[in-house]
Amino acid sequence: MQPFTTLSGIAAPLPRANVDTDQIIPARFLKTIARTGLGRHLFAALRYDESGAERADFILNQDPYRRAEILIAHENFGCGSSREHAPWALLDFGIRAIIAPDFADIFYNNCFKNGILPIRLPRAACDQLIADASMSANARLTIDLERQVVRRPDGEEIPFTVEALRRHCLLHGLDDIGQTLAHEAAITAHEARLANSPCLPVLGF
Amino acid sequence: MTHPRTVFDKIWDAHVVETLPDGTCLLYIDRHLVHEVTSPQAFEGLRAAGRRVRRPDLTLAVPDHNVPTEHHAEGSAAILEPDSRLQVQTLERNVVEFGVPFIPISDARQGIVHVIGPELGASLPGMTIVCGDSHTSTHGALGALAFGIGTSEVEHVLATQTLLQRPARNLLVEVTGRLGPGVTAKDMALAIIGAIGTAGGTGHVIEYAGDAVRALDMAGRMTLCNMSIEAGARAGLIAPDETTFAYVRGRPFAPKGEAFDRAVAYWRSLVADPGAQYDRTVRIDGGEIAPMLTWGTNPEAVVPITGTTPDPDAEPDPARAAQIRRMLAYMALTPGQALEGVPVDVVFIGSCTNSRIEDMRAAAEIARNRRVAPGVRALVVPGSGLVKQQAEAEGLDRIFTEAGFEWREAGCSMCLGMNPDKLTPGQRCASTSNRNFEGRQGPGGRTHLLSPAMAAAAAITGTLTDSRRFA
Numbered sequence: 001m002q003p004f005t006t007l008s009g010i011a012a013p014l015p016r017a018n019v020d021t022d023q024i025i026p027a028r029f030l031k032t033i034a035r036t037g038l039g040r041h042l043f044a045a046l047r048y049d050e051s052g053a054e055r056a057d058f059i060l061n062q063d064p065y066r067r068a069e070i071l072i073a074h075e076n077f078g079c080g081s082s083r084e085h086a087p088w089a090l091l092d093f094g095i096r097a098i099i100a101p102d103f104a105d106i107f108y109n110n111c112f113k114n115g116i117l118p119i120r121l122p123r124a125a126c127d128q129l130i131a132d133a134s135m136s137a138n139a140r141l142t143i144d145l146e147r148q149v150v151r152r153p154d155g156e157e158i159p160f161t162v163e164a165l166r167r168h169c170l171l172h173g174l175d176d177i178g179q180t181l182a183h184e185a186a187i188t189a190h191e192a193r194l195a196n197s198p199c200l201p202v203l204g205f
Numbered sequence: 206m207t208h209p210r211t212v213f214d215k216i217w218d219a220h221v222v223e224t225l226p227d228g229t230c231l232l233y234i235d236r237h238l239v240h241e242v243t244s245p246q247a248f249e250g251l252r253a254a255g256r257r258v259r260r261p262d263l264t265l266a267v268p269d270h271n272v273p274t275e276h277h278a279e280g281s282a283a284i285l286e287p288d289s290r291l292q293v294q295t296l297e298r299n300v301v302e303f304g305v306p307f308i309p310i311s312d313a314r315q316g317i318v319h320v321i322g323p324e325l326g327a328s329l330p331g332m333t334i335v336c337g338d339s340h341t342s343t344h345g346a347l348g349a350l351a352f353g354i355g356t357s358e359v360e361h362v363l364a365t366q367t368l369l370q371r372p373a374r375n376l377l378v379e380v381t382g383r384l385g386p387g388v389t390a391k392d393m394a395l396a397i398i399g400a401i402g403t404a405g406g407t408g409h410v411i412e413y414a415g416d417a418v419r420a421l422d423m424a425g426r427m428t429l430c431n432m433s434i435e436a437g438a439r440a441g442l443i444a445p446d447e448t449t450f451a452y453v454r455g456r457p458f459a460p461k462g463e464a465f466d467r468a469v470a471y472w473r474s475l476v477a478d479p480g481a482q483y484d485r486t487v488r489i490d491g492g493e494i495a496p497m498l499t500w501g502t503n504p505e506a507v508v509p510i511t512g513t514t515p516d517p518d519a520e521p522d523p524a525r526a527a528q529i530r531r532m533l534a535y536m537a538l539t540p541g542q543a544l545e546g547v548p549v550d551v552v553f554i555g556s557c558t559n560s561r562i563e564d565m566r567a568a569a570e571i572a573r574n575r576r577v578a579p580g581v582r583a584l585v586v587p588g589s590g591l592v593k594q595q596a597e598a599e600g601l602d603r604i605f606t607e608a609g610f611e612w613r614e615a616g617c618s619m620c621l622g623m624n625p626d627k628l629t630p631g632q633r634c635a636s637t638s639n640r641n642f643e644g645r646q647g648p649g650g651r652t653h654l655l656s657p658a659m660a661a662a663a664a665i666t667g668t669l670t671d672s673r674r675f676a
Contacts, residue, residue: 015524016528017524017528018403018404018503018528020503020640020642022621022642022644022645023643023644025622026622026644026648027270027622028622030242030270030622030623030647031242031271031286031289031291031292032245032288032292033245033246033249033292033295034246035246035293035356045648050648050649076403076407077501079403080339080640080642081338081353081640082243082338082339082341082353082354082355082358083242083355084243084246084337084355084356087355102404103407104404104407105407105437105439106353106354106355106410106439109354109358110355110356110357111526113355113357113358114357114546134349138228163227163371165225165227165229165369167223174370174578176357176361177254177256177360177361177364180231180361180364180365180367180369181365183222183223183231183367186231187231187233187365190233191366194265197333198464198465198467198468198471199235199329199330199332199468199472200235200263
């Protein structure tokens with residue numbers, strides 16, 4: 001996983017609530033056995049018309065937002081399915097951070113597994129950043145995960161917080177599985193306690 | 206003396222392997238259900254790292270999302286769409302390579318993962334159950350902690366049988382009284398989401414309680430818990446009781462004999478202690494709930510069938526008003542329009558929300574000796590091969606086919622547009638599924654979520670209809 005330390009990039013405003021994972025990537029594009037290549041399907045229904053041509057009014061079809069690395073949205077971003085294809089599509093497009101008042105739980109979790117930083121900020125702060133980002137010349141924001149601040153184009157810093165372990169893993173690009181396997185003895189001990197449990201039948205097929 | 210605990214607290218505590226310094230817990234997973242869409246990259250990750258599946262005996266795989274709802278006897282080779290076939294056959298290869306128990310398409314036990322887990326007794330009270338699918342909350346109906354995970358976490362569970370999780374907050378949803386005649390668990394679920402909103406449960410596990418919840422059969426409880434994720438909750442659960450134990454007894458993978466009795470003795474302890482603290486409590490009068498349906502493009506946009514669409518001009522919040530306008534435009538509805546009488550093109554009875562035998566019976570009750578309205582396509586898709594067998598033994602298939610419904614084979618079908626069953630642009634569907642997002646059932650499709658009885662009633666009249674008219 002690519003570490004996330006600081007990011008200075010173009011921010012695309014997406015002032016909508018309840019951006020669901022079917023909007024981020026429709027189910028028909030989930031029929032892949034790879035993690036990559038999904039960026040072209042990101043926001044498919046919003047980005048392309050029925051003929052497959054770009055919709056000029058969609059923000060990611062406009063310059064400079066075609067090169068956006070940050071998205072700013074409204075409440076409940078990423079609601080709906082557990083599909084990790086949603087963060088994969090965002091990452092493949094180039095998005096490394098999303099700022100919103102809140103996120104759906106599974107999507108929020110999935111972001112950290114893929115080196116994407118989801119940042120929760122109050123709605124008023126999101127609207128301020130959306131206004132900044134909407135002036136395309138000023139669309140560049142800086143995110144410093146070490147210091148946990150978002151820097152506006154005028155230099156003002158907005159603080160945010162991320163859980164300590166998640167921040168640590170993101171800053172260092174750490175793989176969860178490797179870390180968990182360090183707790184092998186505790187897992188084995190737990191399993192030994194379960195061995196005769198009537199509540200945990202094994203599936204003998 | 207420990208503090209009084211909720212059901213969630215008890216199941217959580219019993220599964221904590223280790224607590225890390227920042228409060229994150231390593232949580233043991235008792236049952237891992239796997240399907241073809243969210244697992245290929247996880248198995249690929251194991252392969253790349255030279256890892257094995259730690260506990261294949263606690264894992265069960267089945268294809269469902271991509272599976273066509275016909276020609277099951279011919280197996281995955283009969284899937285016509287190449288990308289769908291590749292995904293299913295990739296799962297077939299992975300389960301062999303990693304030694305994971307597997308139910309193929311041609312097996313009578315195949316079905317939607319959230320139908321077959323409880324049906325086979327693979328999902329049991331007190332367990333932690335995960336699957337790479339948000340509707341894993343369904344299994345909470347048994348009194349289990351069951352939640353959806355992403356593919357990275359699927360890989361993590363395959364490799365370690367654990368997950369790194371932070372404890373959720375407790376939300377008690379109490380539905381008091383009794384549901385009125387013709388009002389179902391689906392109406393209860395939609396009413397709750399309407400009341401608390403699609404983000405109302407974020408960060409929480411919902412415990413459903415109250416007389417109206419206790420009175421639900423297991424199928425109804427599964428419908429209710431299934432929709433927890435549509436309220437944003439991590440999971441939903443119901444404390445196990447005699448209804449639960451009677452359901453579990455005799456299921457193929459459930460404990461037998463003396464082991465069952467010992468299990469029940471433990472399961473009886475999975476009730477909230479007197480004085481257990483909930484971070485939030487919501488009370489709803491079950492007697493006030495009418496048959497519900499959605500009018501918009503998220504599951505909180507609900508009204509009773511006797512109601513009308515909202516008027517955006519009456520909405521003070523401009524962002525909310527804009528959202529209402531956008532939803533009405535997508536759904537081709539007007540402000541203040543009565544829902545009853547709106548013509549439908551398609552009726553879908555199925556999905557992990559409503560495809561159990563009880564759902565089939567409720568729909569058949571209305572379809573019996575009636576005809577699907579001209580021009581309406583109506584599909585009935587049992588949730589598993591075993592549900593299909595049971596329905597056929599009861600003659601439900603004949604009731605449906607004589608009425609003009611299509612009687613299909615088990616799968617996710619028209620819930621999500623990943624197999625041949627999907628809407629075409631502009632079609633309006635009365636659907637027993639769980640999501641009405643734009644394009645969910647196919648690009649440009651328009652979805653009204655409702656109960657099996659309401660769906661069957663819509664098929665007969667050809668319009669959105671109060672199913673109580675057929676009582």
